[in-house]
Amino acid sequence: MAAKMGIILAGGGGNGAYQAGAWKALSELGIANQINYFSGTSIGALNAILFATSDADTVERIWLEADTGDVFHKPVKKLLPKIGTLAKGIAKNHNKFQIAASLVHETIHQGIFSRGGVLKLIEKYVNFNTLQSMSRKVYATCTKIGAPHKAVRFLLNDFDSEKVKTILLASSAVPGAYKMETIGNEKYFDGAITDNIPIQPVIDDGCDTVIVISLDKNKSIDIQKFPGVSILCISPKKKPGRFFNFKNAASKIEDGYKDAMESFIVEGNIFAV
Numbered sequence: 373m374a375a376k377m378g379i380i381l382a383g384g385g386g387n388g389a390y391q392a393g394a395w396k397a398l399s400e401l402g403i404a405n406q407i408n409y410f411s412g413t414s415i416g417a418l419n420a421i422l423f424a425t426s427d428a429d430t431v432e433r434i435w436l437e438a439d440t441g442d443v444f445h446k447p448v449k450k451l452l453p454k455i456g457t458l459a460k461g462i463a464k465n466h467n468k469f470q471i472a473a474s475l476v477h478e479t480i481h482q483g484i485f486s487r488g489g490v491l492k493l494i495e496k497y498v499n500f501n502t503l504q505s506m507s508r509k510v511y512a513t514c515t516k517i518g519a520p521h522k523a524v525r526f527l528l529n530d531f532d533s534e535k536v537k538t539i540l541l542a543s544s545a546v547p548g549a550y551k552m553e554t555i556g557n558e559k560y561f562d563g564a565i566t567d568n569i570p571i572q573p574v575i576d577d578g579c580d581t582v583i584v585i586s587l588d589k590n591k592s593i594d595i596q597k598f599p600g601v602s603i604l605c606i607s608p609k610k611k612p613g614r615f616f617n618f619k620n621a622a623s624k625i626e627d628g629y630k631d632a633m634e635s636f637i638v639e640g641n642i643f644a645v
Contacts, residue, residue: 376408376409376577376578376579376580376581377403377406377407377408377409377579377581377582377583378407378408378409378410378411378571378574378575378577378579378581378582378583379398379407379409379410379411379420379423379574379582379583379584379585380411380412380416380569380570380571380574380582380583380584380585381410381411381412381413381415381416381417381419381420381423381585382412382413382414382416382564382568382569382584382585382586382587382588382591383412383413383414383415383416383417383543383544383562383563383564383568383587384414384415384416384587384588384612384615385414385415385546385614385615385616385617385618386415386613386614386615386616386617386618386619386621386624387415387587387608387612387613387615387624388415388416388418388419388435388587389435389438389618389620389621389622389624389625389628390585390587390608390612390624390625390627390628390631391416391419391585391587391628392419392428392431392432392434392435392621392624392625392628393432393624393625393626393627393628393629393630393631393632394585394606394628394629394631394632395419395423395428395431395585395628395632396428396429396431396432396625396628396629396632397628397629397630397632397633397636398428398583398632398636399427399428400428401633401636403583403636404423404428407508407583408507408508408509409508409509409511409573409574409577409579410423410424410508410509410510410511410574411510411511411512411513411525411570411571411573411574412510412511412512412513412543412570413512413513413543413562413563413564413567413568413569413570414543414544414546414562414563414564414568415544416568416585416587417511417512417513417539417540417543417544417563418494418498418540418543418544419431420510420511420512421498421503421510421512421528421536421540422434422497422498424503424506424508424510425498425499425502425503425506426497426499432625434493434497435621435625436621436622436625438493438618438621485549485550487541487550487551490541490544491537491541494537494540494541495537498536498540500532500533500536503528503529503536504529504532506529509527509529509577510527510528510529511525511526511527511528511570511573511574512525512526512528512539512540512543512563513525513526513543513563513566513567513570513573514526514539514542514543514553514555514560514561514562514563515560515561515562515563515564515565515566515567516558516559516560517552517558517559517560517561521565521566522566523563523566523567523570524560525570525572525573526539526555527573528540535555538553538554538555539553539555541553542555542560542561542563543560543562543563544562544563545560545561545562546561546562547561547562547565568591569584569586569591569593571584571593571598571603575598575601579601580600580601580602581601581602582598582601582602582603582604583603583604583606584603584604584605584606585605585606585607585628585632586605586606586607586608587607587608587612588607588608588612589607589608589609589610589611589612591605591607592605593605604635606628606631606632606635607631608627608628608631609627609631610627
């Protein structure tokens with residue numbers, strides 16, 4: 373195995389349970405403890421910090437306990453009156469375009485769902501003390517609002533717990549579903565918009581062996597962009613579940629486990645153990 377190994381965790385909502393299964397396989401194969409560089413986007417960013425600070429059994433339990441209602445928490449209350457106003461306006465054929473534009477603007481900036489449920493999950497399961505004291509590095513990718521939008525990578529080890537929470541919320545802030553987050557003086561939302569497979573941070577840290585756990589069976593990686601780097605991509609053989617569905621975690625974990633095991637026992641694979 374290479375001296376410097378990194379793992380990349382793509383975004384994909386409730387399908388992140390697949391990554392937990394793959395991580396379980398890597399742990400059983402003795403590979404997980406050789407990985408010191410983690411980079412993730414959206415749900416992959418949350419998995420990155422969980423993988424780096426917790427054992428595989430704990431990560432699996434977290435995913436089995438997760439619920440769609442926790443992630444897509446109750447709707448933002450102040451949007452409800454605007455939705456009612458829009459409905460009435462359309463019914464009366466009065467100011468409907470202006471009302472609709474206002475609602476769209478509000479939804480994009482404030483989101484439909486509260487982040488309370490996600491925040492509770494982060495506070496419950498993320499070990500911030502371990503994050504700040506360990507040698508493993510964890511990166512989260514967010515999209516900075518601009519013209520054009522830009523992918524920005526944050527080294528989570530460098531920030532206090534409150535800032536880490538904000539970055540994780542920003543990385544998973546799906547436009548329309550969740551509100552944008554402010555980091556410094558800039559606005560950020562879901563990192564998947566600009567870079568859903570954030571390999572570059574671990575390459576910049578000198579990794580020459582990279583494992584990518586994608587959540588898209590059709591996603592390919594242009595390995596020519598990373599000369600001298602050995603890249604293995606583990607991705608679902610089955611069609612992934614719906615992005616917003618955090619149920620059926622057990623079957624997704626099983627799929628990730630099986631696919632990862634198969635990837636590492638192929639004869640001649642440079643990652644074979």
